[in-house]
Amino acid sequence: MTKPEEEVVRRQRERAKIMAWLLGAFVVLLFFITMAKTGMNW
Amino acid sequence: MPAMDMTNPAAFPADWRDFLALTKPRVMSLVVFSGLAGLLAAPEMPPLVLGFTAILCIALGAGACGALNQWYEADIDAKMRRTAKRPLPDGRMDRQAALHFGVGLGFFSVLLMGLATNWLAAALLAVSILFYVLIYTVWLKPRTPQNIVIGGAAGAFPPLIGWVAATGHVATLPVLLFAIVFLWTPPHFWALSLFVRSDYAAAGIPMLPVVAGIENTRRQIFYYSLPMAAAAVAPWPLGLAGAIYGVCAAILSFVFVALAARVLTNRAAEPAGMGPEKHLFAFSVFYLFALFTVLVADRWLA
Numbered sequence: 069m070t071k072p073e074e075e076v077v078r079r080q081r082e083r084a085k086i087m088a089w090l091l092g093a094f095v096v097l098l099f100f101i102t103m104a105k106t107g108m109n110w
Numbered sequence: 111m112p113a114m115d116m117t118n119p120a121a122f123p124a125d126w127r128d129f130l131a132l133t134k135p136r137v138m139s140l141v142v143f144s145g146l147a148g149l150l151a152a153p154e155m156p157p158l159v160l161g162f163t164a165i166l167c168i169a170l171g172a173g174a175c176g177a178l179n180q181w182y183e184a185d186i187d188a189k190m191r192r193t194a195k196r197p198l199p200d201g202r203m204d205r206q207a208a209l210h211f212g213v214g215l216g217f218f219s220v221l222l223m224g225l226a227t228n229w230l231a232a233a234l235l236a237v238s239i240l241f242y243v244l245i246y247t248v249w250l251k252p253r254t255p256q257n258i259v260i261g262g263a264a265g266a267f268p269p270l271i272g273w274v275a276a277t278g279h280v281a282t283l284p285v286l287l288f289a290i291v292f293l294w295t296p297p298h299f300w301a302l303s304l305f306v307r308s309d310y311a312a313a314g315i316p317m318l319p320v321v322a323g324i325e326n327t328r329r330q331i332f333y334y335s336l337p338m339a340a341a342a343v344a345p346w347p348l349g350l351a352g353a354i355y356g357v358c359a360a361i362l363s364f365v366f367v368a369l370a371a372r373v374l375t376n377r378a379a380e381p382a383g384m385g386p387e388k389h390l391f392a393f394s395v396f397y398l399f400a401l402f403t404v405l406v407a408d409r410w411l412a
Contacts, residue, residue: 076122079124082126100159104156
């Protein structure tokens with residue numbers, strides 16, 4: 069791989085990792101929102 | 111698949127840090143703070159996770175505004191020293207990526223706000239985003255020196271949205287908070303625009319100092335600081351806040367008006383002699399933080 073191609077792959081990997089974390093956080097947030105909206109306090 | 115143009119940085123997938131920069135995190139911090147103050151000043155508290163989500167949505171909405179503002183003003187930003195290093199004018203990001211990011215973030219924030227809190231808060235968030243992007247950025251900013259006055263309304267929404275997210279309805283106090291930020295915006299931005307006016311002139315933005323002159327701008331800064339001070343103190347005599355807030359708001363507003371008076375009497379025409387303007391600008395940021403902190407403290411300590 070040439071240097072620019074390596075840079076493209078590095079950026080894609082970083083963005084994919086961040087998207088994965090954000091999606092995971094969103095799922096957790098939705099879980100707790102559902103708990104709060106349905107009045108299930110624990 | 112077409113070959114990628116490796117000599118053009120915008121042809122690369124943008125770095126995630128550039129997406130973050132697109133949201134104007136420093137502006138977002140003030141928006142988040144004022145939204146949080148509106149939420150915490152409300153008489154009823156939503157469950158913690160819903161309050162957190164409301165503030166998150168306000169932050170994401172502000173981020174959408176920042177991204178769409180930078181998408182629309184990329185050409186203007188390239189002409190100003192202060193903004194030339196942003197991701198779009200610097201060529202680190204494709205314009206369409208910024209547009210998609212901004213629109214996506216805006217829709218997501220409104221939808222999540224509606225689902226998590228209530229649709230009145232979501233509608234206010236949608237109005238504030240549309241107001242900032244369409245009324246301020248696209249329509250007023252390039253056309254009139256009063257752009258900051260009307261555009262200030264967009265920045266004044268967060269405390270109102272925070273309150274409505276918590277209570278589900280509008281009341282007098284959050285409307286006053288809206289008025290405070292609305293009236294605070296012109297002195298705050300005009301103080302800045304006085305000592306960076308050559309930047310605005312170079313970019314062709316009709317900011318007040320560029321169009322109406324320095325002395326006129328100094329007068330307007332002082333005139334706006336008076337109703338702002340009145341709006342800031344008003345919750346106390348109206349019985350909407352206690353003495354802790356009232357006394358602190360009176361002291362802070364007095365200092366603000368005194369600094370605005372120093373700006374009024376300053377005769378310097380070059381940025382080097384604009385100490386009073388720089389002091390007012392710096393104090394104005396502290397003023398809003400302090401005022402809202404005291405409001406929340408008053409509500410929780412009373």
